[in-house]
Amino acid sequence: MDRSVVPFGKPRAERADAVRNREHLLRTAREMIAEHGVERVTMDGLAERAGLGKGTVFRRFGSRAGIFRALLDADERRFQEQVLSGPPPLGPGAEPVERLVAYGRARIAFLVDRHAIARASLERNQPVPAGDPSITQPHLRVLLAQAVPSMPNLDGVTIQLTAALAGPLLLYLSRPETDANQAAETADFLGDAWQTLIERLVR
CATH class of the missing domain: 1.10.357 (Tetracycline Repressor; domain 2)
Structure with a gap:
């Protein structure tokens, strides 16, 4: 292992469904950025595109x-x-x-x-x-x-x-x-x- 950098700490364990939701939301956000640019990405738009509730997006990202x-x-x-x-x-x-x-x-x-x-x-x-x-x-x-x-x-x-x-x-x-x-x-x-x-x- 390269000792010249300090690795991130071990992330707190998450439920499998929470991990899936997070990865799905991040993939969807990247798709939206690629298609429409950063300015067009909103909380509501991300929830709708991902097929998840708006509350899920707010709980995951906060803003x-x-x-x-x-x-x-x-x-x-x-x-x-x-x-x-x-x-x-x-x-x-x-x-x-x-x-x-x-x-x-x-x-x-x-x-x-x-x-x-x-x-x-x-x-x-x-x-x-x-x-x-x-x-x-x-x-x-x-x-x-x-x-x-x-x-x-x-x-x-x-x-x-x-x-x-x-x-x-x-x-x-x-x-x-x-x-x-x-x-x-x-x-x-x-x-x-x-x-x-x-x-x-x-x-």
Whole structure:
């Protein structure tokens, strides 16, 4: 097991029917997003499309923003699995610098691709969250320590690099109406900058 990241805790056991309902609702929400975009997804619409009661949707997600937080959480878990046990260079098996570059590029692409979903996951009148460093920060710290064992102020450098991959920053750098080609260009542009930063840092 790759010790450079901290895995999510074991989820609380759910009834089988609750698990089926959740997965069905998430699949349905993704279908609706693909067909009509994020803005057209509502609690009522999701319940009707999924063939479930509105109360079931509210109990599962709490609010419209909760739908998108659940989608992001599911994607985050898959992303972490790729980092923990996927093929290199994102997963184990590559040199530390190569993994640092790959992680930054993958993380940026992950956030840019989910820009509209991330915006929709924010509750109205609530501040933009500072981001969750639980995966990124320890992963970067371990790889930096392997790449440059004598790096001064390792913890501070790690915090700065973690901030560069934080979701809130990318929410402001890109636009929700960005099309697929523009999103890919944005991810490449920021990924190239990340690679330059890492390569200069570890010289």
